[in-house]
Amino acid sequence: MPTLWLVIALLALSALGFVLGRQRAMQSAGGDTRALHSLPIYYGLNVGLTALLPALAVLLVWLFAQPMFIENQISDMIPAELIPENSTRDLVMSDVRRVAAGLDLAVEQGALTETAAANLRAELTDVRARLGEIGVALGSDVRPEVLDAAQEYRKMTATGNTVMTIVVALLALGGLAVSYARTHKDYRARNVVEQGVLALLILAASLAILTTVGIVLSMLFETMNFFSLHQWVDFFFGTTWAPNFRGDSELSILPLLWGTLYISFIALLVAVPVGLFAAIYLSEYASNTTRSIAKPLLEILAGIPTIVYGLFALLTVGPLLAGMFAKGGLLGVEWMAGATSVLTAGVVMGIMLIPFVSSLSDDIINAVPQTMRDGSLGLGATRSETVRQVVLPAALPGIVGAVLLAASRAIGETMIVVMGAGAIAKFSLNPLESMTTITTRIVSQLTGDTDFASPETLVAFALGLTLFVLTLGLNVLALYIVRKYREQYE
Amino acid sequence: MNDMTFVERTVDTRQTKIAAKNVQVYYGETHAIKDVNVEIEDKTVTAFIGPSGCGKSTFLRCLNRMNDTIDICRVQGDILLDGEDIYDKRVDPVQLRAKVGMVFQKPNPFPKSIYDNVAYGPRIHGLAKNKAELDEIVEKSLRRGAIWDEVKDRLDAPGTGLSGGQQQRLCIARAVATEPEVLLMDEPCSALDPIATAQVEELIDDLRQRYSVVIVTHSMQQAARVSQKTAFFHLGNLVEFGETGQIFTNPEDPRTESYITGRIG
Amino acid sequence: MTDHSQSPDTQPSKHAGSLLSPSPGTIKRNRAEARFKGYGIAAIAVGLLMLLVLVFTIVSKGVGAYTQTFITLDVELLESKLDKKGNRNLDDIKKVTTFGYAPLIKNAFATKLEELGLETDLKAKDQAKIVSKSAAAQLREYVIANPDMIGKTVTFKFLTNSRVDGYMKGRVSRESIAKDKSISVAQLDFVDQLVAAGVIKKTFNLDFILGADASDQRPEAAGMGVSMVGSLFMMLVVLALALPIGVAASIYLEEFAPQNWLTDIIEVNISNLAAVPSIVFGILGLAVFINYMHLPTSAPLVGGLVLTLMTLPTIIISTRASLKSVPPSIRDAALGVGASKMQSVFHHVLPLAAPGILTGTIIGLAQALGETAPLLLIGMVGFIASNAPDSLSSGLLSPNSAMPAQIYEWAKRADPAFYERAWGGIIILLVFLVTMNTVAVILRRRFERRW
Incomplete structure (x- = not known):
């Protein structure tokens, strides 16, 4: 792993810079730390970080960019007519990568010398057999153009790595030299270091935006590709979902959206009444002891991974429902064909959402000021009258927000529906x-x-983008409502 | 109005409305009210005064069992309303609170219309047979709350949109609407400006005709202005109870005197 | 103040009657009250009941996976079958496939029956079928590892076929196998004989916890171990990336960010990312890490990167909460003695917030550990992870599965014997989650500071 060694070398250099910078600062101050602008450690950090960070950044970018660059170059090298039928450029490229990796391994294990690997001819050697000997299994014989491309791939990678090492080393040494030269007792090392750290902090915070941009872009591009192959009118307004890998599929989102919304509706039908009443009981009736036991227990339901709920739907709830409604079931009716159904997924998802609804509603109900309750109780209202006529109306916007958040959860939930809802x-x-x-x-x-x-x-990808937009819209709306609600009582 | 002069009021044969005997209140381990005996008369304004934390609000909340809503609070002793022990097991606090209404420190109108705020009590207690009767009760209560003229044109406006003083008078009207026999007021003017305070004080004096009013206040002047009887609480003890004039001009207990003259509190 | 001497208007009190006898209205209202309270209790009861049912289901269906039925046989490692040349050349021994080992097992049955004096009508081939298909491979591995044992008789503990295992656990009965081709009633009778003789026993099965997954023909040999390693590597990636980045982002947003549109965008972004469906992160991972960057499919590194992006908002939100809970007076005190803002944050605020940050991180990790949907899209499901990785880089880059993905894989397979494995896997997953959450709670209790 040459990259690993490069990183280790960079770290060592940076450590050296730290020691040197510190020493130089101390020297310029004549050994008296009070004469320095900043603490000695900052001079060390300044030199060390200037040596490390730019070099490391370039290294990272290089590592991401180089394979892509080489891919493109090699991919252009393979003429279109040499791509076999029923294959694609991508498949050929993955062959190329595999052969190149095999040659690397062969050289590493000493089965081939570096020159031998570079001069291997597909016409003369059975490359597949040679690589097979060292444990690299290839799916088919290696065609000459693939071997050529693989060898070119190795060559370019090697060159790229050499250039990268040189550039990174120069950057690190340059940074070290410049910052070392600057180190002087009046140099504002702390301010510079703090600027650098602040830049790192900002970079970390921007990653959130980067992620969103990544999500949107990655789906947007492929969605555009999709719409160039398939009519958007059919996608959004068609009524049939019938993918057909021979082509000519009908791909409409509407039946899927219907299934999604129906299952979510059933889930909310389970979760909202149970969650809301649980929240009301916990915040208005329960003693502290009950609350401190029941609330965490309920919240365990929220911490259980969705795969568990999925399995529960597939293997427990589904068969249970089928045992009642399917042929030969308890009720003697034949309403269900198999264990998977809207009800199966909906009920299990509802169970998962109970704590979600209850803890959000609990927070929201608790935000209603106590004076409001006192006012009602002081007039001789019972607790339930207080809750129904004063607390709930006051909390309504917040509860609506909570339900919307739960709905967004339900729409985006995957494992339960994959395992419990079916495929029709x-x-x-x-x-x-x-x-x-x-x-x-x-x-x-x-x-x-x-x-x-x-x-x-x-x-x-088009489905993913629609899902993203749908849940994002719901979330933004819900968070807005909840925020407005909280401001009202703050 | 001169704070320290007292109009001799007609002291007619007022009967005892609430009698408290040996009342103890505990908050968890804390002994908040120690052995309080007091008799509150009908058609009288009784003021509870004392330094903050002396237990006057706690005691007030015992009188309509609002303390029930606090888990750790325990009440011992007897509190009799018209001779009936309100802490008897058979007594429903809901029914009790309809008889003993309460107005709180901070105006707390419900987030409903002005009309619905006042109609809330009559509705839950089923006091009106029909809409017309309810309208009548609302108007009468708002009049008694001395706020009718200000809100009669906007009964559908939210109660929370009123000014602080108006909100508090609305809350008083709301309390009055259930036809209580006793009105408890927990520092009803502490969140109000002086003008609003004057209006509310005038209203309290007015309410005395029909109700027995108990008011907790941290302002001695206010106690002197509105009450006929005053009880002075200190560290959970009822130190002195008597005619307001008597307490303010000639207190028996040195602690009362110290408080009135501003040395403690 | 006016003197009210006029008598108050007399009106009948609407609350006539004694307090001690409740009015009809009150009785009705109290019933409504009791009903309402009942709904609340019922709701809590439903929630807790569901939890109980879930836990009961998992435990009752999953514990079976931790015991397994084994058969003890003395196998004579015949030289004539395994090393015809007799020169113990490893290459020659390796040429004998698992097929070559099957007769040895048949012979072992014969020997065993003779030794016990048991009689059966079952053919030798059918006798051997009650042993798992992995038995021959187990023999071969042993022989290759110990070639000098050829010619001797060695006692082996083989897994039995999953049907036999199911029979021992009560999952399979004579009635239920009517249409089952892989086992017959006669074989079950044979099993009963062997059980009575103490040859077949059900014992604790460590291989389920530590072993690798097996092909869908051999549910009895499947284990969670390798996927656990896969999950471990993913968690390492998440911890190494999400913690520093999350803390850095939170420090910036909480302590340094100016109030401007950019900060607002970042904040809105983070709160929304926290609610983006996890499958969308899977799509992102597939499009960016695999299709664009050509990172290897099914690699824990890619899984870790996707889960990092997914966990970041959680960590940022909890870290910001714990930074916020450090009172401003601490910052003021540091600034007051001349520390820079950066110093006040790193020397005072961050250490005080550390327990909260740690708690949030552990909870975020627990969440990531149980996440399945994004892993489906980056290919961590659908192949058999048979070997544990031997180094850090192969652990990160070579294909592997993860615990939830492994459970999903088992749940999809046709043989119901895998369901028991899936439930058993869930027990392991939940043990991890419960441990992590307990640690988080303990940390919070132990170090929580009330300012």
């Missing part, structure tokens, strides 16, 4: 039927064999 896209009002959701389809279109040039795969 349709419009139906029967909660005992299998239906599918946006998140389920994203998972199924993007797992297994994917081809990023077909609309059947790309549709997942």
